[in-house]
Amino acid sequence: MSSSPCLSCGACCAAFRVTFDASELQSEGGCVPDGLADREAAHLARLKGTDHARPRCLALTGQIGVQVRCGIYQERPNPCREFAPLAELGDFSPACNRARARHGLPPLPVD
16 A cells, blocks of 8 residues: 655645635634634635745645645645545646646646
């Protein structure tokens, strides 16, 4: 059984802005820690660090392309949950490979 390439990649966490419904914040009854998010509007929030010119989620630890870990994996917002299953099933999306390219990593097979 091989390990997921996501555990050594992390490019998606350092390539895209992550905006999500504010109801996912802990203060609103959700599970995303408020300290790792900024409000964009009354009903929207974004993960800190993902709105920078060179985005990198503050919850991401480690070195991209070597070994990474999401510090809020169990509490991550829906956009992160929706992105990850493709990789977990071995079907890597074009968005995954765009993120990898931004970090000089080779593409993964797309079904």
